[in-house]
Amino acid sequence: MKNFSFYSPTMIKFGEGSITKLNTILMGKYKRVLLHYGRGSIKKNGVYDGTIDELKKAGVKFFELGGVKPNPRLSLVREGIKIVKDNSIDLVLAVGGGSVIDSAKAIALGAATEKDIWDYFLGKERVKDALPVGVILTIPATGSEASMGTVITNEENSLKLSVNHDVLRPVFAIMDPTYTLSLPENQTFAGVMDILSHVFERYFTNTPNVDFTDYLCEGTIKSVIKNAYSLKKESQDYSARAEIMLAGTFAHNGLMGLGRQDDWASHIIAHQLSALYDTTHGVSLAIIFPAWMKYVYKDNLEIFNKFALNVFNISDAGKPKERVALEGIEKFQSFLMKIGLPTTLREGNIPRDEFFRMAEMATINGPIGALKVLNREDIINIYKLAE
């Protein structure tokens, strides 16, 4: 086990009706709130009205900024920072999924400084402080509701960059699984893959002697897969929605990676697809992860054997380790197919003629990954495996 630091202070209020806790959380603590949201779905499903009721009960003055799009934009972040500063706002309340939360975090960061917000993403400024961010979660996927990260796209130059710091961890997250009952199937299962990917990036490691987190990762993967199958059968299954929402938070708050070396190569490789072809993040991951697994598994047969045995109960009787590992990967890929996600570029209707360019972009800061360090050629091979 490696040495580590862990800090996850987000207060979670979980379950049907937990929005009614909001006024108590706010009262006496926050006076002026920026309500930040996306493109209006919360106005259709009642989440907006429920939130406004609570803000009124709490007696806070609130301001609104909607319009967050997937891959949240710097221009809207700048707009938010101005509203917060002009109105002495003391809490940014994100109502939505990962994009809204990431946008809220960037606003909270920019509002606590006189420096230009983009300089933090460029690494020119060091993060010291941020306003508190609260979350009302409507889409389980990114784990941003308890994570330390935010990813913002600068639409002027198409740069998509991240900032990671403990001050960006939300102070509270209200998580009501009933909000997710109306999510369409493609969004539900792209979210499932996003959640699984956060565990995978931590689980597939060369760090030895990490039993406790091995088990936590395997348990989380099993729980997500089991409940994804349940949702494939019955989208209105509250229990399954709740399990996936809960797992999504702990998949990315740092718990699963305690004492382990993370990887994150697959995220960078998948990200190039989203950047070039606007593929949904979870879909890009569903296409890249099986290919990455097939490319790297021989470099750590032990962990891929564990994956096959402990997650998929594959029998290893009389089989060479390579065979067992491959069966685990196949089983995972077949799970993705069963929940309707594409697992190849072809299935995703994604062009297959820019592998070199994407591999170059993926390695712009040098080789990537940790379980196996990948250079440009490796990444091209992975794209080929994903064809």
Add this chain to the structure above:
Amino acid sequence: MKNFSFYSPTMIKFGEGSITKLNTILMGKYKRVLLHYGRGSIKKNGVYDGTIDELKKAGVKFFELGGVKPNPRLSLVREGIKIVKDNSIDLVLAVGGGSVIDSAKAIALGAATEKDIWDYFLGKERVKDALPVGVILTIPATGSEASMGTVITNEENSLKLSVNHDVLRPVFAIMDPTYTLSLPENQTFAGVMDILSHVFERYFTNTPNVDFTDYLCEGTIKSVIKNAYSLKKESQDYSARAEIMLAGTFAHNGLMGLGRQDDWASHIIAHQLSALYDTTHGVSLAIIFPAWMKYVYKDNLEIFNKFALNVFNISDAGKPKERVALEGIEKFQSFLMKIGLPTTLREGNIPRDEFFRMAEMATINGPIGALKVLNREDIINIYKLAE
């Protein structure tokens, strides 16, 4: 899954040498510190000197109060409260195991109020605030380093009572597994049982549809058992010490019980042994838990079957569920025997003539437990099963 609230803000610095983070944590944030510890073991193993070095580096003024005993006493807590108030101390730093941490929490609670500290334990006063508590952990067992609870004994009337509130969660915990390498075998394995018991009280539940936490609990139990066996072979195994230390924190910070109904009957039943015969807490639990399991398993065969199958890999082929459940319990009891813990009153050299009195004390506030609600007769039967 039940609705729940979860808040675990303790910042963890984990690994060999993590004491060197202390001065940075303190600097600029705390000015006057009460160093609270036990009966001097930290002066022998270097932990005390390491801590003092860091306090000096941080430039804080510090005061000392040692002498905490197992089952920490109210009189010492009162002494601590006076020192804190007289010297405007702003952080109580516990260096030790669960007793020291619990004592520090009670001091931190009492120092933030003009009310009498014991009234909080009697439930006459409602907790609102407490001073921050920091922890340098030397014994993995109680999980108090990240939990919301403190248990204090009033030596005037032998009442042992607890307070539970989120303000009692330590703000930081420094956890260096090398500190635990010198723990004697009996203390190590009593700690192991304490850790397992915190998972059991959450795992054995009637709450349906809690896959995610089922898996977390099972994984934690498996990890602790595996690494306890490693320590039985080789007490200087850093990795095994680290795994158990880490599991101990998450076993009792609330994570394992998210959305589940807790039980806690076994703790109350075991506590009477400790109260009457001064048995080590972990030893009392090792004696009571197998008996409790054998008494209640028929009331929820499902969860005891899961325990047998998922934790101990027992084959259920062609066996009735009762048989499978019992085999799991036997396997667990045999684990305790292998690590040298007594699993019966006889083996623990504990008198067996006060069952009625102990059962009466256990039910002083009415029936206990949740998986099966237990009355006085039930508890006498459990003591008999533990004979």
